Amino acid sequence: MTAGNSVNQDKNSKRKNRVKVNNLLTEAGSAIISNKSRTVLTLLGIVIGISSVITVLAAGAGGRSIIMKEFEGLSPTALQIGINWEAYSLNRSYKIDTLSARDIEDLEEYAPHLTAIAPLQQMKTELKAGDREKQLTVTGTTEAYIEYVDVKLESGRIMTTDEVERQEKVAIIGHLIKEEFFPDSDAVGQYIRAFGVPVKIVGVLEYKEKTDTVSLSNPDETFNNAFVVPISLFKRLFGGDGSYWDVMAKATSIEDIPRARSEILRVLARNHGKWNEQTDKFSVTSMKEQLEMINTVITTITIGVAVLAGIALLVAAIGIMNIMLVSVKERTREIGIRKALGARESDIRLQFLIETLILCGGGGLGGLGLSVLAAFIIGKAASWPVIMDPGTAAAAVILSLVTGLLSGFYPAARAAKLIPHEALRYE
Numbered sequence: 001m002t003a004g005n006s007v008n009q010d011k012n013s014k015r016k017n018r019v020k021v022n023n024l025l026t027e028a029g030s031a032i033i034s035n036k037s038r039t040v041l042t043l044l045g046i047v048i049g050i051s052s053v054i055t056v057l058a059a060g061a062g063g064r065s066i067i068m069k070e071f072e073g074l075s076p077t078a079l080q081i082g083i084n085w086e087a088y089s090l091n092r093s094y095k096i097d098t099l100s101a102r103d104i105e106d107l108e109e110y111a112p113h114l115t116a117i118a119p120l121q122q123m124k125t126e127l128k129a130g131d132r133e134k135q136l137t138v139t140g141t142t143e144a145y146i147e148y149v150d151v152k153l154e155s156g157r158i159m160t161t162d163e164v165e166r167q168e169k170v171a172i173i174g175h176l177i178k179e180e181f182f183p184d185s186d187a188v189g190q191y192i193r194a195f196g197v198p199v200k201i202v203g204v205l206e207y208k209e210k211t212d213t214v215s216l217s218n219p220d221e222t223f224n225n226a227f228v229v230p231i232s233l234f235k236r237l238f239g240g241d242g243s244y245w246d247v248m249a250k251a252t253s254i255e256d257i258p259r260a261r262s263e264i265l266r267v268l269a270r271n272h273g274k275w276n277e278q279t280d281k282f283s284v285t286s287m288k289e290q291l292e293m294i295n296t297v298i299t300t301i302t303i304g305v306a307v308l309a310g311i312a313l314l315v316a317a318i319g320i321m322n323i324m325l326v327s328v329k330e331r332t333r334e335i336g337i338r339k340a341l342g343a344r345e346s347d348i349r350l351q352f353l354i355e356t357l358i359l360c361g362g363g364g365l366g367g368l369g370l371s372v373l374a375a376f377i378i379g380k381a382a383s384w385p386v387i388m389d390p391g392t393a394a395a396a397v398i399l400s401l402v403t404g405l406l407s408g409f410y411p412a413a414r415a416a417k418l419i420p421h422e423a424l425r426y427e
Helices: 003-033 036-070 085-090 101-110 145-149 161-165 175-181 231-238 257-272 287-330 332-340 345-382 390-416 420-425
Strands: 078-083 114-119 121-129 132-141 153-156 170-173 191-194 197-205 227-230 246-251 282-286
Touching: 036 287, 036 345, 036 390, 078 085, 078 257, 078 287, 085 282, 101 114, 101 246, 101 257, 114 145, 114 257, 121 175, 121 231, 132 175, 132 231, 145 246, 161 231, 170 191, 175 197, 191 227, 227 231, 246 257, 257 282, 282 287, 287 332, 287 345, 287 390, 332 345, 345 390
Parallel strands: 132 227, 170 197
Antiparallel strands: 078 246, 078 282, 114 246, 121 132, 121 191, 153 197, 170 227, 191 197
16 A cells, blocks of 8 residues: 555544534434424523523622632731630630720830720711711721721821820821812811710821721721721710720731731730630731631531532433433434435434534533623622633533433433334334
8 A cells, every 4th residue: 555545544543533423413403403492491401500600609709809809908917806705606615805005005015016006986877067978887996907908098188196185186187078068178187976965077088999898997888988097086975995806006016926826925915814714815817817716617608508509400310311311212223224325323423413512512612601601790789799700611511411411311312222123123
């Protein structure tokens, strides 16, 4: 055999294979189109299964983005000091202590790796200036708050230590408050009535890009809607016993966070003791730890719900297998004729697998389209960002094709094993 004859044979072989595949695709397409109602019902199961999985994963990614943005205004060295709820949940007989003004003073003196210590209390009230009014969350804290939340001043100044000690009626406001109440004038030096008393504005915070998150200052906006007053004034107007459930602080650097934590727990253990002389009554959590913890919870919930959504895909796969078995039974005589005319088992098997792949691939693409629509509706109705990851979408379509292979393999194998003369006698 010459080299030229070998090349020609290879070309002829490839041409025959292409013709065979084209014929199989045509036959598979004709079989699918000839049973429109069955095809639609089969596609519906895959569409629902795939769209459920993609939408759940996209919603989980959106929730994760919200949490990340929630803390984006805070420094990575930010710390939250509060009750050791984890230990308390294991032993409800423990007596809970709250943080006090003395604790803050001692932390300022005996925790050298700590800075920007800010007690925090919040309450919703109504703000009024002229004919404008607004319901807003007011934050009572100290001058260290601005450093803690890492927001800069646009104009004016922060409250002073003397103003906090003297319970002065002063406030720092966010950019949106300034724009709403004093659109045509400088807000610094102006007054807003809060808690029913006039409060002088001494500073305006710099504008921060709005995110999908909430903030420490208001559940509807970012720091642009902040209204911050001295905590001494807050307690005088709203009452309270001078104790705090939470205190915010910052470590001097990321590397100093472990040392700052040790100093905090040592000071608080000296002031309040320990539960059973060994368990700390308070805990110190960094922003990084909070993000990791919340991210773990969201990931776990997302995976759990995705598994439940995947059950719909499993049900759809079982339905496809059943439909294909019915199709094999209905086309037994056709299969017998094709095998009698020389069709091989591999040809019959490939035809049924192609039909299943077309159904599942189409269902996967339909599910992807439905998930995009669901993401748009959820985003509009719930103001919840739904992030469609291209990788997740591609994986879902591939999953639909794998589902097709798995659910179609047995019916295809059964069709390929039919004996020609028995198939021809089938009625």
